Amino acid sequence: MIFDEYTIKSLIRPVPDFPKPGVVFRDITPLYQSPRAMRMVADSLIQRYVESPVTHIGAIDARGFLLGAVLAYELNKPLVLFRKAGKLPADTLSESYTSEYGECHIEVQRDALHGGEQVLLLDDLIATGGTFLAAARLIKQLGAEVYEAAAIIDLPDLGGSRRMQDADIPTFTLCAFEENE
Numbered sequence: 613m614i615f616d617e618y619t620i621k622s623l624i625r626p627v628p629d630f631p632k633p634g635v636v637f638r639d640i641t642p643l644y645q646s647p648r649a650m651r652m653v654a655d656s657l658i659q660r661y662v663e664s665p666v667t668h669i670g671a672i673d674a675r676g677f678l679l680g681a682v683l684a685y686e687l688n689k690p691l692v693l694f695r696k697a698g699k700l701p702a703d704t705l706s707e708s709y710t711s712e713y714g715e716c717h718i719e720v721q722r723d724a725l726h727g728g729e730q731v732l733l734l735d736d737l738i739a740t741g742g743t744f745l746a747a748a749r750l751i752k753q754l755g756a757e758v759y760e761a762a763a764i765i766d767l768p769d770l771g772g773s774r775r776m777q778d779a780d781i782p783t784f785t786l787c788a789f790e791e792n793e
């Protein structure tokens with residue numbers, strides 16, 4: 613299906629002052645409720661990575677799991693979960709980061725990667741970049757590499773995509789919103 617940025621953006625709802633005053637929350641639930649739009653999103657990502665050397669899909673808790681599962685299924689790759697603190701059993705590695713709403717921790721199981729893997733990291737949105745950067749540090753600690761970090765939405769005013777560029781993490785997003793959009 614041909615990607616139509618206008619359709620995708622029209623299905624992302626700005627919610628002022630959620631979850632706290634001053635934050636414009638970009639709500640993707642209308643997008644997930646549109647099979648046609650979700651097919652556009654999934655098809656664009658599948659096309660982009662189908663011939664790539666990606667060996668693993670890394671999906672970020674929680675909204676990134678939805679995209680991650682689709683991509684892992686379609687590309688027939690193992691799915692590695694990056695979860696909020698305290699959710700993963702067995703031996704884990706943890707990284708802390710600061711998001712738009714506060715201090716957080718993200719974890720991965722130590723035996724999820726063994727070294728040399730090329731990981732496609734997926735999430736719904738880049739804001740400060742804290743989450744993607746923390747997941748990228750975990751991937752590096754396990755001896756693997758981020759092939760690319762991909763999301764549906766970039767919020768460039770929050771500086772995340774610039775921080776990721778500064779950290780040499782290739783980044784791909786399907787659309788962007790300026791602060792006043």
Ligand SMILES: O=P(O)(O)OC[C@H]1O[C@H](OP(=O)(O)OP(=O)(O)O)[C@H](O)[C@@H]1O
Pocket residue numbers: 672673674675676710711712735736737738739740741742743744772
């Ligand atoms: O670029 P950042 O500033 O790190 O922000 C982006 C992250 O914030 C949101 O997750 P959230 O922590 O709200 O969790 P959720 O997916 O469980 O709703 C979003 O899904 C990203 O994971």
Ligand SMILES: Nc1ncnc2[nH]cnc12
Pocket residue numbers: 635636637638639711712713737739740767
């Ligand atoms: N503004 C925002 N909208 C939706 N999810 C977010 N995660 C971090 N910042 C966000």
